[in-house]
Amino acid sequence: xNASTLLRSAVWITAQVRRHEAVLRILARxxxxxxxxxxxxxxxxxxxxxxxxxxxxxxxxxxxxxxQDGSAKDPEGKVLAGRDFTQSAKHFRDLxxxxxxREIRAYIRTIQRGILxxxxxxxxxxxxxxxxxxxxxxxxxxxxxxxxxxQPEANKPL
Ligand code: HEC
Numbered sequence: 001x002n003a004s005t006l007l008r009s010a011v012w013i014t015a016q017v018r019r020h021e022a023v024l025r026i027l028a029r030x031x032x033x034x035x036x037x038x039x040x041x042x043x044x045x046x047x048x049x050x051x052x053x054x055x056x057x058x059x060x061x062x063x064x065x066x067x068q069d070g071s072a073k074d075p076e077g078k079v080l081a082g083r084d085f086t087q088s089a090k091h092f093r094d095l096x097x098x099x100x101x102r103e104i105r106a107y108i109r110t111i112q113r114g115i116l117x118x119x120x121x122x123x124x125x126x127x128x129x130x131x132x133x134x135x136x137x138x139x140x141x142x143x144x145x146x147x148x149x150x151q152p153e154a155n156k157p158l
Contacts, residue, residue, distance in 0.1 A: 055151055
């Protein structure tokens, strides 16, 4: 092995190491980027919301599309053109067990995922855990009645 071959090998090895360094740097940056992304979408709060909190949450976040009573028939609910939770509530109560459970799961999924990538309805995953969404469907939406405003009960703490 002469000196120039040695030198060429050394240059080659250095190039490999440096290429590796670049790849490692890119990997490290992607990891940082991903963890930053993760941090930007905080997980749903752990403490389950009470029914009163869920009603307040509905007022703050859902009324503008679903209407004050969930029937989407008041001016606030116009966006939804009368897609009516108060009717679904009746309908669900008439369904037999497994069928209504399936519908309930679909509702929970919709709340978690939103509709059309959040374009039609936002995803509520960051604010409502699956547990909260379940309570929202069972205890709030399916108890909704036309004309009965969904609001926290004043005499109960939030
Ligand atoms: C920006 C408007 C908008 C907001 C805000 C909104 N929704 Fe919706 N939601 C919609 C639309 C549109 C649909 C689809 C209705 C349809 O399929 O006819 C829908 C459907 C749903 C469904 C499924 C109904 C079904 O029959 O499949 C659930 C459950 C639901 N919304 C819950 C909520 C809850 C809970 C909130 C508040 C945390 C909320 N939505 C806030 C627009 C909205």
